[in-house]
Amino acid sequence: MMRSLLFAGAGRADLVAKLPGTDADAVVIDLEDAVPEGEKEAARGELPGLVASAAGARVMVRVNGAATRWFEADVEAAVALPIAGVVLPKAERPEEVAALAARLGADLELVAGLESARGVVAAEELLAAGATTGYFGAEDYIADLGGRRTAAGLEALYARSRVALASRLAGVPCLDQVVVDFRDDAGFAADAEAGRAFGYRGKLCIHPRQATLANRAFGATPEELARARALLDAWERAAAAGVGAISFDGQMVDLPAVRMARDTLERAG
Amino acid sequence: MMRSLLFAGAGRADLVAKLPGTDADAVVIDLEDAVPEGEKEAARGELPGLVASAAGARVMVRVNGAATRWFEADVEAAVALPIAGVVLPKAERPEEVAALAARLGADLELVAGLESARGVVAAEELLAAGATTGYFGAEDYIADLGGRRTAAGLEALYARSRVALASRLAGVPCLDQVVVDFRDDAGFAADAEAGRAFGYRGKLCIHPRQATLANRAFGATPEELARARALLDAWERAAAAGVGAISFDGQMVDLPAVRMARDTLERAG
Amino acid sequence: MMRSLLFAGAGRADLVAKLPGTDADAVVIDLEDAVPEGEKEAARGELPGLVASAAGARVMVRVNGAATRWFEADVEAAVALPIAGVVLPKAERPEEVAALAARLGADLELVAGLESARGVVAAEELLAAGATTGYFGAEDYIADLGGRRTAAGLEALYARSRVALASRLAGVPCLDQVVVDFRDDAGFAADAEAGRAFGYRGKLCIHPRQATLANRAFGATPEELARARALLDAWERAAAAGVGAISFDGQMVDLPAVRMARDTLERAG
Numbered sequence: 043m044m045r046s047l048l049f050a051g052a053g054r055a056d057l058v059a060k061l062p063g064t065d066a067d068a069v070v071i072d073l074e075d076a077v078p079e080g081e082k083e084a085a086r087g088e089l090p091g092l093v094a095s096a097a098g099a100r101v102m103v104r105v106n107g108a109a110t111r112w113f114e115a116d117v118e119a120a121v122a123l124p125i126a127g128v129v130l131p132k133a134e135r136p137e138e139v140a141a142l143a144a145r146l147g148a149d150l151e152l153v154a155g156l157e158s159a160r161g162v163v164a165a166e167e168l169l170a171a172g173a174t175t176g177y178f179g180a181e182d183y184i185a186d187l188g189g190r191r192t193a194a195g196l197e198a199l200y201a202r203s204r205v206a207l208a209s210r211l212a213g214v215p216c217l218d219q220v221v222v223d224f225r226d227d228a229g230f231a232a233d234a235e236a237g238r239a240f241g242y243r244g245k246l247c248i249h250p251r252q253a254t255l256a257n258r259a260f261g262a263t264p265e266e267l268a269r270a271r272a273l274l275d276a277w278e279r280a281a282a283a284g285v286g287a288i289s290f291d292g293q294m295v296d297l298p299a300v301r302m303a304r305d306t307l308e309r310a311g
Numbered sequence: 312m313m314r315s316l317l318f319a320g321a322g323r324a325d326l327v328a329k330l331p332g333t334d335a336d337a338v339v340i341d342l343e344d345a346v347p348e349g350e351k352e353a354a355r356g357e358l359p360g361l362v363a364s365a366a367g368a369r370v371m372v373r374v375n376g377a378a379t380r381w382f383e384a385d386v387e388a389a390v391a392l393p394i395a396g397v398v399l400p401k402a403e404r405p406e407e408v409a410a411l412a413a414r415l416g417a418d419l420e421l422v423a424g425l426e427s428a429r430g431v432v433a434a435e436e437l438l439a440a441g442a443t444t445g446y447f448g449a450e451d452y453i454a455d456l457g458g459r460r461t462a463a464g465l466e467a468l469y470a471r472s473r474v475a476l477a478s479r480l481a482g483v484p485c486l487d488q489v490v491v492d493f494r495d496d497a498g499f500a501a502d503a504e505a506g507r508a509f510g511y512r513g514k515l516c517i518h519p520r521q522a523t524l525a526n527r528a529f530g531a532t533p534e535e536l537a538r539a540r541a542l543l544d545a546w547e548r549a550a551a552a553g554v555g556a557i558s559f560d561g562q563m564v565d566l567p568a569v570r571m572a573r574d575t576l577e578r579a580g
Numbered sequence: 581m582m583r584s585l586l587f588a589g590a591g592r593a594d595l596v597a598k599l600p601g602t603d604a605d606a607v608v609i610d611l612e613d614a615v616p617e618g619e620k621e622a623a624r625g626e627l628p629g630l631v632a633s634a635a636g637a638r639v640m641v642r643v644n645g646a647a648t649r650w651f652e653a654d655v656e657a658a659v660a661l662p663i664a665g666v667v668l669p670k671a672e673r674p675e676e677v678a679a680l681a682a683r684l685g686a687d688l689e690l691v692a693g694l695e696s697a698r699g700v701v702a703a704e705e706l707l708a709a710g711a712t713t714g715y716f717g718a719e720d721y722i723a724d725l726g727g728r729r730t731a732a733g734l735e736a737l738y739a740r741s742r743v744a745l746a747s748r749l750a751g752v753p754c755l756d757q758v759v760v761d762f763r764d765d766a767g768f769a770a771d772a773e774a775g776r777a778f779g780y781r782g783k784l785c786i787h788p789r790q791a792t793l794a795n796r797a798f799g800a801t802p803e804e805l806a807r808a809r810a811l812l813d814a815w816e817r818a819a820a821a822g823v824g825a826i827s828f829d830g831q832m833v834d835l836p837a838v839r840m841a842r843d844t845l846e847r848a849g
Contacts, residue, residue, distance in 0.1 A: 074830060107830035132830045158831055159748040186831070187748045187779030188804070188840055197777040200741030203469030210428040210456045239466040241456030266457070292343060292376035292401045293427055293455070302457055472738030479697040479725045508735040510725030535726070561612060561645035561670045562696055562724070571726055 043308035044068050044175055045244040046256035047153070047217055049104070051076025052085035052092060062098035066253035067244065069096060072104045073116050074131045082112045086119050093123045102153065104129035108138040117145065127151025127174070132182065134160040136171035143172025151175065156208075156216075157182035162201045165208035173214050177246055178205040180219035191222075195233075206241040213298025215243035215305045224249035234259035243305055262309035270306035273299065312577035313337050313444055314513040315525035316422070316486055318373070320345025321354035321361060331367035335522035336513070337420075338365060341373045342385050343400045351381045355388050362392045371422065373398035377407040386414065396420025396443070401451065403429040405440035412441025420444065425477075425485075426451035431470045434477035442483050446515055447474040449488035460491075464502075475510040482567025484512035484574045493518035503528035512574060531578035539575035542568065581846035582606050582713055583782040584794035585691070585755055587642070589614025590623035590630060600636035604791035605782065607634060610642045611654050612669045620650045624657050631661045640691065642667035646676040655683065665689025665712070670720065672698040674709040681710025689713065694746075694754075695720035700739045703746035711752050715784055716743040718757035729760075733771075744779040751836025753781035753843045762787035772797035781843060800847035808844035811837065 048066035050057040052073050061069040071092050077085045093101055103125055105116035109132075120128055128146060133139055133154040143152050152172060156165045157179025169176045180198040181191060189197050202219065209216035218237030221230045230252050234245050238259055245256040262270070273290045277300050280288040288295050317335035319326040321342050330338040340361050346354045362370055372394055374385035378401075389397055397415060402408055402423040412421050421441060425434045426448025438445045449467040450460060458466050471488065478485035487506030490499045499521050503514050507528055514525040531539070542559045546569050549557040557564050586604035588595040590611050599607040609630050615623045631639055641663055643654035647670075658666055666684060671677055671692040681690050690710060694703045695717025707714045718736040719729060727735050740757065747754035756775030759768045768790050772783050776797055783794040800808070811828045815838050818826040826833050 107827060109827035109832035110830055111827070134832065159745055162745070163749065182829075184777070184779070185807070185829075186837075187744055188781070188844065189744070189779035190777045192774075192777045196737060196774070197741075197779070199465060200469060200738060200745070203466075206456055206458065207428055207431070207469070211432065236461075236465070239453070239459045239461045241453070241458035241466070243457070269454070289376060289378035289380070291451075291454075292379055294378035294403065299455075306457065468734060469738060472735075475725055475727070476697055476700070476738070480701065505730075505734070508722070508728045508730045510722070510727035510735070512726070538723070558645060558647035558649070560720075560723075561648055563647035563672065568724075575726065 043243075043305060044215065044217065045260035045309070046247050046253035047102075047175075047177070047244060048247040048250065048253045049076070052088060053077055053081060055088070055092060055095065058092045059095040060250070061096045061101070064099075064250040064253050065257055066099070066247060066250070067257065068100040068102060068126065070102045070104050070129050071096065072129075073112070074104050074106050082106065083115075086112070086116060089119050090123060093125060097124075100126040102127040102129050102151065104131060107132045108135070108142070117142065121146065121150070125150070127153060129153040129155065130173075131155040131179075132158050132161060133168045133173075134158060134164065136164065136167045139168050139171035139173055153177060153217075155179050155182075156205050158186045159183070162204055165205050166211045169208060169212035169214040169216070173212075175217065176205070176209060176212075176214055177217040178202055178219050178242075179246075181222070202237075202240060209243075210241060210302060211298060213296075213301035215302065216241075217244040217246055218242035220246045220248060221252065222248075224252060227251060227255060230255050231259060243309075260309065262306050266306055267310055270303035273303045274307065277303075312512075312574060313484065313486065314529035314578070315516050315522035316371075316444075316446070316513060317516040317519065317522045318345070321357060322346055322350060324357070324361060324364065327361045328364040329519070330365045330370070333368075333519040333522050334526055335368070335516060335519070336526065337369040337371060337395065339371045339373050339398050340365065341398075342381070343373050343375050351375065352384075355381070355385060358388050359392060362394055366393075369395040371396040371398050371420065373400060376401045377404070377411070386411065390415065390419070394419070396422060398422040398424065399442075400424040400448075401427050401430060402437045402442075403427060403433065405433065405436045408437050408440035408442055422446060422486075424448050424451075425474050427455045428452070431473055434474050435480045438477060438481035438483040438485070442481075444486065445474070445478060445481075445483055446486040447471055447488050447511075448515075450491070471506075471509060478512075479510060479571060480567060482565075482570035484571065486513040486515055487511035489515045489517060490521065491517075493521060496520060496524060499524050500528060512578075529578065531575050535575055536579055539572035542572045543576065546572075581781075581843060582753065582755065583798035583847070584785050584791035585640075585713075585715070585782060586785040586788065586791045587614070590626060591615055591619060593626070593630060593633065596630045597633040598788070599634045599639070602637075602788040602791050603795055604637070604785060604788070605795065606638040606640060606664065608640045608642050608667055609634065610667075611650070612642050612644050620644065621653075624650070624654060627657050628661060631663060635662075638664045640665040640667050640689065642669060645670045646673070646680070655680065659684065659688070663688070665691060667691040667693065668711075669693040669717075670696050670699060671706045671711075672696060672702065674702065674705045677706050677709035677711055691715060691755075693717050693720075694743050696724045697721070700742055703743050704749045707746060707750035707752040707754070711750075713753055713755065714743070714747060714750075715755040716740055716757055716780075717784075719760070740775075740778060747781075748779060748840060749836060751834075751839035753840065754779075755782045755784055756780035758784045758786060759790065760786075762790060765789060765793060768793050769797060781847075798847065800844050804844055805848055808841040811841045812845070815841075
């Protein structure tokens with residue numbers, strides 16, 4: 043369950059140290075967008091201290107993209123530390139996701155960013171290649187297309203919808219886009235409700251207040267919990283009886299549906 | 312032509328008996344969503360009487376999905392009765408549509424529901440596999456994604472658009488989503504106009520009032536009729552002259568375009 | 581760079597003669613939608629005089645679609661004249677785009693119209709087959725689907741988004757939909773801003789006022805110029821050093837991205 047994933051730049055030790063005290067379900071120390079080119083190596087060098095200072099939280103590290111010259115060293119530094127997972131931005135090739143997943147093994151999470159033309163087009167394959175969670179990055183997607191973000195956000199609606207569909211097809215929960223203005227609580231809450239309606243399971247956050255709001259928005263309703271429980275019951279009864287295929291609510295139940303139902307159950311609290 | 316397809320649950324003999332008196336172009340006795348699990352067999356047993364009581368209408372039966380344990384017996388019961396067609400909910404695999412189409416033969420209609428992640432993704436193939444009409448089910452689609460329906464409906468816009476496109480590509484007219492609040496005439500009329508704008512040819516209805524409103528919304532305009540007539544004229548002249556391929560309005564005319572034009576002509580009234 | 585592409589019908593010599601005096605980045609003498617069936621040959625006969633009267637402008641000719649009986653003669657007439665390029669409406673098959681591109685050679689531009697169900701579905705392949713620019717035609721697309729245009733335009737949002745994505749994937753700049761009411765300056769400006777947000781690089785225009793407005797809307801911002809310059813710098817440094825693959829802003833840089841960046845640089849003025 044990851045209703046809120048809260049980012050802090052690797053250059054902001056003050057913010058990183060505050061991450062464990064927030065409501066965020068998981069937190070990210072960011073080596074990518076938050077760190078200028080000239081400071082990448084220095085930021086990586088600070089990583090052990092930063093991870094230590096965030097201890098107590100479910101800590102992830104966002105490495106630089108697989109196509110960059112920092113990627114290898116970033117991953118090496120991250121996996122040597124007591125972290126919960128790695129965030130891979132701008133995923134575009136299923137092979138790069140699969141290779142990173144193999145390297146992380148079963149104990150570390152892999153959050154894949156779908157935030158470019160090619161990433162959105164290949165979203166289902168990228169998620170299915172080994173991601174445990176995905177996210178849709180509207181700012182980078184629209185920049186890649188040469189467009190501009192607007193308040194209404196219709197320019198990102200197609201990609202946001204397509205990633206939500208890919209999330210269900212792959213059975214990998216996805217997190218919704220950033221709200222840049224972190225002082226606009228009402229705007230964040232409305233955008234979270236919208237993302238929830240699309241089928242997103244949580245939201246990228248850039249301020250502790252947003253994490254609190256995201257947790258509120260992405261809890262499951264009693265009806266959703268009941269539906270998920272019934273689906274999992276049917277699935278487990280079938281498995282116990284040695285039945286290969288079952289239906290639920292008129293549809294064949296596939297493994298992705300089972301994974302999504304398990305994610306829903308974890309939202310009970 | 313199916314501007315309005317009006318549903319009544321198989322458990323509601325009172326409503327089924329009223330179907331012939333409504334304005335609906337076609338009506339459905341529903342064995343699926345309207346019937347709880349424990350009452351499926353009983354409802355099927357009532358089918359002969361229900362179909363008889365709906366005589367005079369163009370009567371269809373919605374069977375349970377192809378993945379369910381009720382499907383086979385539902386179809387068997389339905390095709391033994393004097394019905395106009397079968398509605399297959401939650402279609403996901405072209406083979407299941409093709410098999411049912413073969414079983415129904417040329418005299419019975421087959422309405423395929425596109426209302427799940429996999430159904431929307433495969434919409435064109437599903438329609439082309441033998442459906443005579445399709446429909447987009449927003450409620451089930453969004454539930455399958457783990458999302459929520461909102462009044463504005465942006466969460467379903469992508470899938471609603473994609474099914475409308477698939478409808479044209481396959482040359483199979485499709486019906487638009489349900490409006491759950493059957494007392495909201497203005498809301499229904501607005502949603503019908505929207506569906507009409509997307510290219511839908513009719514609408515699922517859950518109340519006789521909605522059927523009347525749908526018929527009003529989905530009639531063809533004089534311009535649309537003229538365009539359809541001109542396309543069919545060009546097509547028939549070419550066929551008479553033994554010409555294999557023709558263009559209309561600057562585009563190559565394909566068989567799907569011809570089928571859609573015929574559907575438009577039937578809306579003349 | 582083509583922020584504005586201004587159309588005048590081949591039957592309107594008076595309007596064609598005024599094209600060089602407008603602000604339009606490029607202009608089109610239209611043999612297709614603007615000319616009724618019975619006048620196609622006569623309009624083609626006027627082409628030499630029309631092209632001469634538009635001298636001084638970057639003049640293109642919109643021929644009739646590749647599936648029509650006028651296409652061959654239209655292209656032959658157009659390429660014999662001192663024009664800048666050809667506009668191919670309702671492109672649907674990559675082979676037809678490739679064949680026309682081969683015929684036009686490197687010196688003439690080829691603008692491909694994506695304005696039908698099949699054209700939108702194949703947008704990336706059509707653009708990549710040899711188009712130098714593309715455009716999205718909402719009116720024809722929605723007519724092909726049997727839908728209707730509305731003021732809000734949600735019925736075209738999916739296709740408009742999909743063509744913008746295809747534009748980036750193919751690295752071929754695309755122009756956005758027509759605004760039919762040419763007296764509505766505010767409506768045009770708003771629609772141009774929206775298209776700009778989606779990633780479109782310019783707009784189809786049907787009146788000189790629209791060309792002026794489009795030029796204003798589709799200029800690049802200082803940030804966009806800086807991003808494009810940095811990407812091209814990285815690309816050229818890598819080429820000079822014999823490095824095959826580079827990343828920019830965390831993503832692998834592909835040739836389409838380079839082409840789009842060059843297009844952005846040309847908008848500096």
